[in-house]
Amino acid sequence: MVNAGLNQSALARAIGCNRSTISQLLDDTHSRLPNAQLVAEIASALGVSVDWLLGLTDRPERPADIIEAASQISDAKRTAADEQMIDWHREADGFKVRHVPATLPDMLKTPEFLTWEYAALLGKTPEQAIANMEERLAWLKTTNSDYELALPKHRMQSLLRRTGYYEDCPADVVSAQARHFAEQCDALFPRVRVHFYDERKLFSAPLTVFGHLQAVLYIGDCYLTFRQTSRIKRITTHFDHLVKYADVQGREAADWIRSL
Secondary structure, eight states, rough: OOTTTOHEEEHHHTTTHHHHHHHHHHHOOOOOOOOOOHHHHHHHHOOHHHHHHHOOOOOOHHHHHHHHHEEEEEEEESTTHHHHHHHHHHHHHTEEEEEEEESSSSGGGGGHHHHHHTTTTEEEEEEEEHHHHHHHHHHHHOOOOOOOEEHHHHHHHHHHHOOGGGSOOHHHHHHHHHHHHHHHHHTTTTTEEEEEEEEOOOOOOEEEEEEETTTEEEEEEEEEEOOOOOHHHHHHHHHHHHTTOOOOOOGHHHHHHHHH
């Protein structure tokens, strides 16, 4: 009642009962117990859970509030959302990060490739994309985190064939991007490991798991984040499945790209 800013009279009015009823419930010497409906109405008026009022849990939050806190949605329009992702990486420093990128991972792209890719996007300049890439790469080289990526094989194959998403990317930019990707796979291994899986056998939405802190799904124009332990574990298991059955393991990634 104190936390909600209510006295006995105000609480009684809020739930539609007599003030004497509230007084009796608060009287340690009185044996009256409330019925279920009254407990529910009091909990609703005070903004707490019924279980907390009954002493069954140490958490006063209502179940709906707990669920909402366990998963959140934030904007991801490839603008300021990149800064959000960098902040999440910093928060997870020292924890293993698992990542399935939406395209190629930005931190392994060349400035020329980023210039081509972001030129078509509204609200973000290529220069901003390059700055974010450089910041993410700098973080990779100094962090204590272990970083693991999983990508479908066809993404790299489509890049080098210049088909689909990459069909209008200049050939020299594509070649340089592929070489750079292979070089980075070698240079950053084993702290950074890149695996390629067959999307005809396995599928994944873009996601990032930051240790046991949170899991983030990229939907398109927003991120869906989970902080509940059971959901993080489930998404982690999914990612580890991609790695386990990947056709190209991290140690082989650079040579495989060069063979293409």
